[in-house]
Amino acid sequence: MAKALTVFAVDIGPHMHMDIGLVAEALRTYFLSKVVNKARDECALLYFGANETRNAVHEEMAAQGSFDDYLHIVEEHPLKPPDQAYLEGLEPGQMPRGQGRSDFIDAVSVAADILNKAVELRPELEKANVTKEIVLISSLQERVKEAEVHEFVAALVESLKEHNVQLQTVLVDIEKQGDDAAREYNREILSELAEEIRHKDIIVQTPAELLGVFKCKEYSNTAYYAGPFTLGPNMNIRVKVAKKAKKEMLPSTKLYSDRSRASDATHEVQREHEYKDASDPDTIVPPEERQKSYKYGKQFVPVSADEEAFLAYKPERGIHLMGFMPAESIPQYQFLKDPWVMVPEKNNEKSGTALAALVRALHNKQSVALILFLPRVSEKTGGNPAVCAGTPVLGNGAGPDHLVLNHLPFAEDLRVAKFTSFEAKADLLPSEQQVQCMSDLVQSLDLQSDTKELLAADTTRNPTIHRFYNHAACQAGGREYPLPEPQEDVLVRETFLPDGRVVSGSQALLDSLPELLPIVYKETAPGMADLKDEEGGELSAAAFTLEGAAAPAVSAVGTSDPISDFNAMVKQDNLDAAFRSMPDAIVTLVQNSMGNRNYQKALHALEAMREAAVQHGRGASFNSTLEDLRGKFESATQHQSFWQLLMDQQVTLVSTEEDPGTEVSAAEADNFLKQHASKGQVVDEEPAAMAVDEEADEFADME
Amino acid sequence: MAELEYNAEGIDGEEDGQEREWLPSRDNVVFLIDAQAAMFEEAGLKDTPGFAESDRWFDVAVKVAKEFIKSHIISSDNDRIGVVFYGATETGNQNNFDHVYTVVTLDEPSAQSIRDLENMMGDDFEDKVGSAAEGSPDHLRNGLWAASQLINTGSSRANKRLLIFTRDENPAGTGPKAESYRERIAARAQPLHEANVTVEIFPLTRPGDTFSMTFWNHIIHAGNDEESGVLYEEGSDTMYRLQSLPGFTRQKAYRKRASGRARFLFPGGYKMAVSMYSLVQPATKSSPVFLNALNNEPLKVESAFIDQDTGAVLTEVPKRIFPKFSDPNLYKRIPPIILTSEELRSIRITQDPGLSLLGFKPASCLKPWHTWRQSNFVYPDERTMPGSTTAFIALHEAMLSQERVAICTYVRSRNAEPRLVALMAAQEVKDEYGEQLSPPGMHMLHLCFADDIRTPEVDKNLVGEFFPEPSAGQVREAEKLVEKLTMEDSYVGMYENPLLQRHYQVLEALALAETPPDVEDSLKPDHEWMLSTANDELESFRNSVYGANHNEPGIGKKSASTPKKRPAPEDDPALKDALAQHDYKALAASGKLGKLKVDDLKPYLRAHGLKVTGKKDELIERITEHIDSQP
Structure with missing residues (x-):
């Protein structure tokens, strides 16, 4: 090996x-x-x-x-x-x-x-x-x-x-x-x-x-296909095809549960699936009563194992030349998926010569080869056909002359849409001076100085993956090293933020833009919700780890048993810390909740907090917590129903009747419920149905 | 939405950084097809793929509707499509408007709707529906009325399109009452406009014939393009020509659906607004859904994380352990660390979504191996930030003239990792009829990092160390071949995907309980064309490299290689150990092989020279078969 x-x-x-x-x-x-x-x-x-x-x-x-x-x-x-x-x-x-x-x-x-x-x-x-x-x-x-x-x-x-x-x-x-x-x-x-x-x-x-001098993961270059590349019915070139690029993911991690405190605990977590009848969610349908089907339009078509085999596309495997095209007729933005590289078979002089001649001819003619790419066909599931553009790349001594293959779209992959011509927007066309300014900027904000190209794909490391490995490597000895802030992380800064040396030469041009090409920035424009800054409080709440509960002396409210923690702290007369950390725990619970699983726990915690607030004259503290929760969840896209739950359960502000220290009258407290409960229910059937569509669509193109 | 659904998959997808594009909303599309006498003339279409020369105009329109439905089943099957005839003999619609026949009611497409349309072609139409005896302006009026009733059923947030197929330039006629007819018809179009329906006219005329839009311009909705906030000129974008028929049937989404909006930030804080579109989206076959065998209703899949120590269902996103080793001994070398989801999130550097400009470089710096997925299309978003269009066009022109691309940091959504992208300006391209072939704007190319790029072409284990040099003569022969076999057309979705075509044709047949058809595979190299255009060149190139009597072997004639020797268990102590761990026979007999891990199954396969690849179920099946076959 x-x-x-x-x-x-x-x-x-x-x-x-x-x-x-x-x-x-x-x-x-x-x-x-x-x-x-x-x-x-x-x-x-x-x-x-x-x-x-x-x-x-x-x-x-x-x-x-x-x-x-x-x-x-x-x-x-x-x-x-x-x-x-x-x-x-x-x-x-x-x-x-x-x-x-x-x-x-x-x-x-x-x-x-x-x-x-x-x-x-x-x-x-x-x-x-x-x-x-x-x-x-x-x-x-x-x-x-x-x-x-x-x-x-x-x-x-x-x-x-x-x-x-x-x-x-x-x-x-x-x-x-x-x-x-x-x-x-x-x-x-x-x-x-x-x-x-x-x-x-x-x-x-x-x-x-x-x-970034070392790659985060080295791959051995194995051939995904080894066999003939056919040029018409009478000529083959023996080639090998290997992956040229593939998006590298963060290193894989395993699910971990610290639920069990036993010394021999495995801490393993398994994902289990249950198939339930849509109309009767309590019934679990056993495997033998499940029928595989495929969606065809609005129908679900049951498909037996035999029929399934018939669905598969099973041509003969192989790689074939379809023709040639001028390189400029296939712009790079049409490329899909991962690129491949096609090299001649090792130590095969004839195939090596044939492919090299073809590559050089394409290079000289500024053309690309159109290639039918069917490297593998499985007996059961068939093959996944592709039409690729084969771009010639000269080896220059370091390797053989070869083709880089890029998947091209099939007719089904294209979404035709028409956009208004720029010329048709006469009143929005830029003046000569405006174009000139942009021209100067395009020239001066230069990532390719005489000596080298900055941010070249072949040498720029992925800062996120490096950050992951670095963080993990630092923890190996059991010591805690805080994760650097992104702007202090060298690789993040030098890759994702503008380079000061590049920008400095263009400063005057950049400064002139707002005046020369004025843009109205509408902060709250509809549809821009995803650009709005999220509430700043999120990170500090997120930084609240779930480990607190394991500590023997309770110094903060954890999420595994917040009420006990909270009560313990109240008992220890550590009221300040208790009222300070309980809201964090509640927010963490809700934000980490999958679906509504944590809601009851958070609700009970909040109710316990309210009770203690009334007892200990901390109504104001509770009220601000409730207001915070409202701010976070009442009209949030996620966990909105948590707020609903609070309103349904009549959790309202602490009034002066309960705690004279607050400034909320009983009527105001009542009103609070009415006001916010009704608001939450405006969500009618129609948009809800839409939301489901969006969800379905979002997953629609996943393989 | 997914709020109450407890779905472990979704969380995993996020953790894995899966890329997803989403297309908001759906389309409601109604085909309104004229069924009056003029539609039953022979169209005489020659060389138009998908149409026979004997097809009548009416058949052409129905075929277009049918192909439209078929392509929507493949690419966006939650769009809803209806087909209505006006000026028919029979009346058949919900509201009983005279001479209006609804053949496909507005719904998600199905195999039945395709069959229903097929049954309306040729003589069948005459038998079942028939053309109205007399033409009348009321036909169109009723048709519009019925269509507007139909199109407004269901979700109000859908994009609504009404496509009218006709040969009639002026349904109001020229008589004394023409003006009042025109008004009455236009009054029926009014509710369509109010409901924000885009009305498109498809005049069925031969190439070269003219078709006056004077009347129809009153019917067409001068739509407001929601996405870019740009007004269409009347008729400019809504008239199709016969030449664009094939393209039309493939069209997935007429309305441009922005897959996202972003702020495009320059160093120093200057920013404009842009919208992103997915003009290319690899279509995949539908993934299987499990039905309840008793009632054929789709089952709801719920997944949960189960703590294996306590058996409890976890209610919070579990922590993660790194590294993930299959061999537990490796934890002795590196103790694992536990990561909370918060930590993972801060490792992944969450930034505000958007594009941030880093600088420009020559377009030639982009190599074909520098992208790893399909590109997106970027167009200015004037509505969100007025002024963006002017700035964008200025930048667009500057980049085009200098042939430079912009390198940016791109954050797709709040949870997405930042990546580098290149913006490439593209000129608008129109065909000879002024039809837009490719839009003006910028393409956003998703760039690889060095970690994504591999270098097999210089790996001596793969390519060896000897690279033969072709002679000048050989290169010349190859050049001649390239010249001869250069295709004329530009590559824009030149081929259909046979995998999808097969999948859906077979499904269509199964849905109608028919025998699945033999699907012809159209994706093949065109050897006939190659031999007829370049037989000599192919032969001279081959001879120049291989000589007259040689060819490299093809598939199936693999060069002889010694078969791999399988290690006998006794020669491989590790394998022997692994085999001794489990009593496969007993487990197989009691059907408990599934309890073993894949890594425990493999030694058996290996020891018996069986294939070790495949899913766990396949491995188990293979082992069971092998054990059963043993005496």
């Missing part, structure tokens, strides 16, 4: 101190992702430029009487599958900063030695499907010792080649400092080293680039 061995040689010397926090973050997310996604892969971690010296090569040399070699290199973790210890040493602030001096060639030698020894010890690692790699992370500012360096590098290259070791260098170039000459010299030596082995060089110039 394929497997990867990676030795990290990480510079922690004085020149790296500024960026060590970023390096630690990149490494801990990498190691965690290895455990989660590639549990068999092994990693070693070497620090160089460290204060101390602790590595096998030094020890061997010392045993031979030479004590001054391979100094300040520390083997932090030997080659093995990474575990908790790797992450703990890389938690924020934990990664060491060294004052030692050691050059990167020495570090790479020690790294190579680790790989060599591993292969000697476990010959099965010699196999070609075991990837061996050294990753060097350094700013390359510590000048390499010059004595016999070329001979040394040559010997190192030989040793790396022997075991087919790849080298990846991450050159940290964020702060320009130190000795340029030394860096230049080091780069020369580095290219001498890398030249003859498989290597990849990455230069990182921004913190975001450093954080």
